[in-house]
Amino acid sequence: MSKQPIIEIENLHAGVENKPILKGFSLTINEGEVHALMGLNGSGKSTLAAILAGRDGYEITQGTVKYLGQDLLELDPEERARAGLFLAFQYPVEIPGVNSTYFLKAALNEIRKSKGQQELDAIEFLSLVKEKVKLLELSEDLLRRSVNEGFSGGEKKRAEIFQMAVLEPRLAILDETDSGLDIDALKIVSSGVNKLKRPDSAQLVITHYQRLLNYIVPDFVHVMADGRIVKSGDKSLALELEANGYEAIVNA
Amino acid sequence: MSTATETIETLVKQEYKYGFVTDVESESTPPGLSEDTIRHISTKKNEPAWLTDWRIKAYRYWLTMPEPTWQFVKYPKIDFQDISYFSQPKPKGDAPKSLDEVDPKLLETYEKLGIPLRERARLAGVAVDAIFDSVSVGTTYREDLAKKGIIFCSFSEAVHGHPELVKKYLGSVVPYTDNYYAALNSAVFTDGSFCYIPKGVRCPMELSTYFRINAAKSGQFERTLIVADEGASVSYLEGCTAPMRDENQLHAAVVELVALDRAEIKYSTVQNWYPGDVNGIGGIYNFVTKRGLCKGKNSRITWTQVETGSAITWKYPSCILLGDNSKGEFYSVAVVNNMQQADTGTKMIHIGKNTKSTIVSKGISAGRGQNSYRGLVEIRKSAANARNFSQCDSMLIGSNCGAHTFPYIEVKNTTASVEHEASTSKIGEDQIFYCNARGLSTQDAVNMIVNGFCKEVFKELPMEFAVEAQKLLGVSLEGSVG
Numbered sequence: 028m029s030k031q032p033i034i035e036i037e038n039l040h041a042g043v044e045n046k047p048i049l050k051g052f053s054l055t056i057n058e059g060e061v062h063a064l065m066g067l068n069g070s071g072k073s074t075l076a077a078i079l080a081g082r083d084g085y086e087i088t089q090g091t092v093k094y095l096g097q098d099l100l101e102l103d104p105e106e107r108a109r110a111g112l113f114l115a116f117q118y119p120v121e122i123p124g125v126n127s128t129y130f131l132k133a134a135l136n137e138i139r140k141s142k143g144q145q146e147l148d149a150i151e152f153l154s155l156v157k158e159k160v161k162l163l164e165l166s167e168d169l170l171r172r173s174v175n176e177g178f179s180g181g182e183k184k185r186a187e188i189f190q191m192a193v194l195e196p197r198l199a200i201l202d203e204t205d206s207g208l209d210i211d212a213l214k215i216v217s218s219g220v221n222k223l224k225r226p227d228s229a230q231l232v233i234t235h236y237q238r239l240l241n242y243i244v245p246d247f248v249h250v251m252a253d254g255r256i257v258k259s260g261d262k263s264l265a266l267e268l269e270a271n272g273y274e275a276i277v278n279a
Numbered sequence: 280m281s282t283a284t285e286t287i288e289t290l291v292k293q294e295y296k297y298g299f300v301t302d303v304e305s306e307s308t309p310p311g312l313s314e315d316t317i318r319h320i321s322t323k324k325n326e327p328a329w330l331t332d333w334r335i336k337a338y339r340y341w342l343t344m345p346e347p348t349w350q351f352v353k354y355p356k357i358d359f360q361d362i363s364y365f366s367q368p369k370p371k372g373d374a375p376k377s378l379d380e381v382d383p384k385l386l387e388t389y390e391k392l393g394i395p396l397r398e399r400a401r402l403a404g405v406a407v408d409a410i411f412d413s414v415s416v417g418t419t420y421r422e423d424l425a426k427k428g429i430i431f432c433s434f435s436e437a438v439h440g441h442p443e444l445v446k447k448y449l450g451s452v453v454p455y456t457d458n459y460y461a462a463l464n465s466a467v468f469t470d471g472s473f474c475y476i477p478k479g480v481r482c483p484m485e486l487s488t489y490f491r492i493n494a495a496k497s498g499q500f501e502r503t504l505i506v507a508d509e510g511a512s513v514s515y516l517e518g519c520t521a522p523m524r525d526e527n528q529l530h531a532a533v534v535e536l537v538a539l540d541r542a543e544i545k546y547s548t549v550q551n552w553y554p555g556d557v558n559g560i561g562g563i564y565n566f567v568t569k570r571g572l573c574k575g576k577n578s579r580i581t582w583t584q585v586e587t588g589s590a591i592t593w594k595y596p597s598c599i600l601l602g603d604n605s606k607g608e609f610y611s612v613a614v615v616n617n618m619q620q621a622d623t624g625t626k627m628i629h630i631g632k633n634t635k636s637t638i639v640s641k642g643i644s645a646g647r648g649q650n651s652y653r654g655l656v657e658i659r660k661s662a663a664n665a666r667n668f669s670q671c672d673s674m675l676i677g678s679n680c681g682a683h684t685f686p687y688i689e690v691k692n693t694t695a696s697v698e699h700e701a702s703t704s705k706i707g708e709d710q711i712f713y714c715n716a717r718g719l720s721t722q723d724a725v726n727m728i729v730n731g732f733c734k735e736v737f738k739e740l741p742m743e744f745a746v747e748a749q750k751l752l753g754v755s756l757e758g759s760v761g
Contacts, residue, residue, distance in 0.1 A: 080716050083708070104715035114716050120709045124731025130717070133727070137718035173731065190717065 030057035033198050033229045034079075034099070039090035040254075041078055048074045050254035052090070056198065061230045063240055063265065066251035067273050072233045073117060075251075076202040080114040081107050095197065108134075109141035111228075113196030115187040117203045122174040127186070128156065130174045131193055138194060159192040163219040180207035188219045199223070200231045205239040217242030237269040252277040301388040307366035307497060312359050314338060317466055320365050324435050324469070327442065337455035337465035344459050351651040351683060352591050352620040354527070354564065362529060364467045366497040388491065406431055408472040408488045410501055418472075420484065428477040431486055434502055437473035444475055448506055452535040452572045452599070460531040460593075461568040464500045468533070471501035476511035476542075485741055487516040490530075498529040505535070507542035509575060514545040514741055527555075527590060532567045540575030540602065545583070547740050548596075552588035557646075559618025562590025569596035573605035573631075581608040582625065583739045590619060595653065597626035600634035600662070607636040610736040615648025615680070624654035624685075629662035629695070638669040641733050644680035651683040658695040665695045673703040674732050676725075 032055050039052040048071045056062050066072050078085050079092070081104030092099040094112060102110070122130070136146040147155065160167055165185055175183050184204050191199050201220070205213055220230065220243050232243055240248070240262065248264040249256045250273070258264065258276055268276060308319060317338055321331040346356075406420035408431065424431050430441060437445050455465035472488040488503060507513055517534075530552065536544050546569075555562025565588075571580035582596035598607025609625035627636035642650040650673065658665045673682035684701055706728055714724030730737075 082712055104712065105718050105720050108716055108718035116713065116716075120707065120713045122710055122713070122728055122731055124734040125727050130714075130727070133719060133723070134717035137720075137723075141718075194717070 030059060032057050032093075033095060034231075035091075035093040036079075037091045037093075039075075039078075039087070039092065041074065041085050041087045041090075043074075043085060045086075047088075048085075048254055049078070052251075052255045054249065054256060056229045056231060058197075058229055059224075059226045060247065061224065061232065061243065061245045063232045063234060063243075063245035063248045064251055064256075065234055065237075065248065065265065065268060068235065070251045071254045072235075072251055073202055076114055076117075076200050076231075076233055079107075079200060080104060080112065105137070106141075109138050111138070111195075111197035113191055113194055113199045115184075115191060115199065115201040115204050117206065119175045119178075119183045119187055121176045121178075123176050125174050127172055127174050128153075128170045131156075131170075131190055134190070135193055155193065159189060162192060162222055163189050164215055165189050181209065181212040184208055184216055185212065185219075188216050188223075192219065192223055195223075195225075195228075197228045198231065199228070200233065202233050203235060204232070205234055205236060213239065214242060237265045240265045250276055301384055305366050307363045310361050310363045312362070312364060312467070316364055320467060320469060323365065324438075326438060329446065330438060333450070333455070334466050337462050338467075340456055341459070341462035341466055344462060347459050350593055350622040351649070351653075351685070352593060352622050354591055354620075357527075357529060357564070359463075363497040364500070365469055406484055406486050408433060408486075410470060410472070410488060410490045410499075424482070424484075427480050427483065429480060429482055430473065430475040432473055434468075434471040434473050434504070437504075441473070441475070444506065445473065445504070448504055448535065448537055449502075450535075452537060452570045453533050453568050458568060460566045461533050464502060464531050464533045464568070467498075468500045468502040471503045471532070472505075473503070474505045474513065474515070476505075476507045476513045478508045479510040480508075481511070482513040485514050485516055487518070489518045490532075498531065500530075501532050503532070503534040504537075505544060505546070506537045507539065507544050507578075509540040509542060511539075512543040512545075515547065516741060517546070517548045518551070527562060527564055529564045529566065530589075532569075534567070534569040534596075536571035536580055538571065538573050538575060538578035538580055538602075538605075541577045542575060543579045543581075544571060545581045545741075546571070546596070548582075548584040548586075549740075550584065550586045550588050550592070553590075554588045554617065554619050555590040557617045559590065562619075563588065565589035565592045565594065567594040569594060570599065570626075571597070571607070572599045573602050573607060573634075575605070576602040576631075577604045578602050579606040579608075581610070581739065583610040583736065584612070584623075585736070585740070586611070586613040586621060586623060589621075592619075592621040592623050595624050595626055597628070598636065599628045599630065600636065600665075601630045602634075603631040604633045605631055606634070608739075609636075609638045609640070610739040611640045612643070612733045612736045613641070613650055613652075614643045615645070615650045617646040617648060619646075619648045621649070622651040622653055624652045626655040627657070627667060629656075629658045629665040629667070631661070632663045633665070634662055635666045636668075638667070638671070639735050640669075640671045641736055642671070642673040642682055643676065643729060643732070644673065644682050645676040647679045649681045649683070651685060653685040653687075655687040655689070656697055656699075657688075658690040658692050658697065660691045662692050663694050665692065667695075667697045669697075669699045670735075671699075671701045672732070673701075674729070675703065675705045 035055045037053050039049050041049040064072055087100060132152045139146055169182060169186055204216060245262060248260055250258045314335060317334050321334060406424060408418040418432055421431060453461050455462050474486055476482050505515060538544050552563035552565055573580055580598050586592050600607050607627050613621045613623050615621050625638055638654060640652045642652055644650040652671045656667045671684050675682055682703055686699055688697055690697060710728055711721055711724045
């Protein structure tokens with residue numbers, strides 16, 4: 028049984044204004060897998076997430092990224108999204124006056140169009156929403172409001188996971204989704220993420236703290252320092268980090 | 280800056296679709312302004328002496344006034360002797376008795392603009408008075424409205440048909456002494472729309488005036504007067520376009536609204552005059568005085584405007600809240616792009632007790648456009664328990680444009696409550712990227728963000744206009760969800 032790779036990152040070097048941030052980052056994620064990427068602040072975790080999603084302003088100097096067999100770096104951000112790559116933002120932005128449900132319907136229909144599927148009408152979309160809302164124990168009230176406007180930190184993160192539930196990505200990148208969450212919110216978000224796991228999709232969970240991994244059980248744990256992975260292992264690596272700190276592993 | 284900003288800037292550049300010229304023989308007075316010009320216009324329109332006298336008084340007053348310079352816009356001095364003050368399509372024989380006798384070229388013009396006037400193709404539920412240069416081409420649905428006692432006709436016809444109403448209300452809200460351009464308009468106005476809704480009648484359809492400037496070198500000076508008698512209500516729409524020309528053309532209109540006891544007037548404008556080209560050559564100077572008088576108790580006047588056109592916009596649709604418990608509202612979206620300039624806002628004058636006013640202004644600046652909100656909230660001593668809420672938001676697209684806010688608040692009664700909120704935001708690359716990361720193209724993202732920004736104003740527009748307004752901003756209609 029050979030698993031299909033979803034993303035293959037090879038020796039990626041990138042930075043901002045001549046300041047290198049990623050220095051030879053490599054990682055392959057196959058379908059059905061959950062990977063956790065851990066590391067101190069400034070190790071390049073969020074830069075990696077931003078580059079994978081296609082944010083402007085980074086200079087890629089070396090390396091390749093293959094996503095479902097395509098050259099990911101050649102694609103515009105919206106093309107990546109339509110091809111099933113999803114970034115759960117660390118700091119989701121507010122878009123005043125744009126209804127959350129309308130926004131999400133437009134997003135889903137863009138993805139469906141690019142797959143040659145028929146767009147969902149309002150009624151079909153609402154029934155899909157109702158189903159997903161239950162899964163995540165989300166208040167429907169959030170969906171009547173403008174995108175992220177006036178949401179608390181926890182509500183924003185939950186809304187991101189909700190979008191993920193509706194858009195059903197092949198690769199979900201969760202950028203420090205646990206930051207700013209209290210323990211109850213953390214449980215809800217993690218249980219949502221666990222329920223969204225599918226055999227043909229994968230997740231890359233970026234986190235600073237081990238505590239998220241009490242609820243999301245990764246198949247692999249990677250420790251990142253100074254722009255690349257310095258150690259990989261299974262779940263026990265996260266526990267080791269928790270016990271001994273980053274220093275011990277990074278300097279080992 | 281990054282490419283995202285450039286993309287946004289190219290997206291807001293849209294071609295002006297209404298720039299065509301109708302090839303119709305027109306009859307224009309030679310450029311120039313004097314008492315003779317005014318008498319000529321008055322004679323041409325066969326006006327009664329009282330109106331000619333009023334015009335002449337206005338003209339003499341205008342001569343004594345300095346041209347205003349306080350507004351935050353720049354333009355070369357206007358040569359008022361270089362404007363033709365009267366231009367009309369050359370009449371062929373007798374005046375047309377019905378719309379079916381109107382020159383087909385004129386009817387075609389309005390059809391091209393999406394305003395069919397012919398009986399069969401008329402817009403359902405909207406009665407239209409079509410103004411072409413200085414004259415009214417025709418008014419639809421007049422007979423239907425007349426059955427309810429509603430008078431809806433061109434201003435010239437009203438002068439002859441309903442002189443007592445015109446005499447009573449003309450200049451009662453905007454006297455000719457009001458300001459420079461109102462005085463000029465009072466002297467030289469050529470036509471416009473007149474509307475009277477009798478006691479207790481709710482107007483069953485939207486009333487609308489469509490202004491079209493066609494002739495070169497001409498100015499358009501029209502006058503609209505709407506009177507809603509006790510307990511009456513009406514919703515009124517105004518649209519405007521002009522051909523693309525290299526010279527600037529002056530449009531100096533006056534709109535007067537009068538609402539008696541419990542009457543409601545809703546006045547909506549989608550202003551899309553030719554804005555000039557990318558370098559600011561050509562375009563309309565839109566110097567307009569619009570004012571509503573809430574004369575009666577519990578009356579209400581609502582101004583909603585979407586201003587996307589004109590080289591320069593200079594207007595402050597205002598409400599005088601004279602009747603106790605009366606309400607004034609102003610909802611505005613003003614967009615400037617390229618070299619456009621707008622200095623727009625409102626005045627809310629609270630005189631009666633328990634009067635309320637609401638101001639929501641959304642300014643969008645792109646290209647090298649300059650957008651100013653200027654507003655006055657005045658609470659007179661007599662206005663016990665007056666309330667005002669103002670919200671002025673500005674959005675900047677790109678880094679070469681400007682947004683300015685000039686709020687004036689004068690309160691002379693201690694029981695008043697006045698709130699003012701203001702914000703300025705830049706259409707964020709973060710917002711665009713967030714939308715991109717959900718599969719939306721940059722164009723769709725900009726449309727969505729701008730549309731969201733203007734939502735509070737769009738929801739005040741009548742349905743047909745909301746659609747047009749959104750299209751104007753390059754915005755697709757939001758779904759029925761949510």
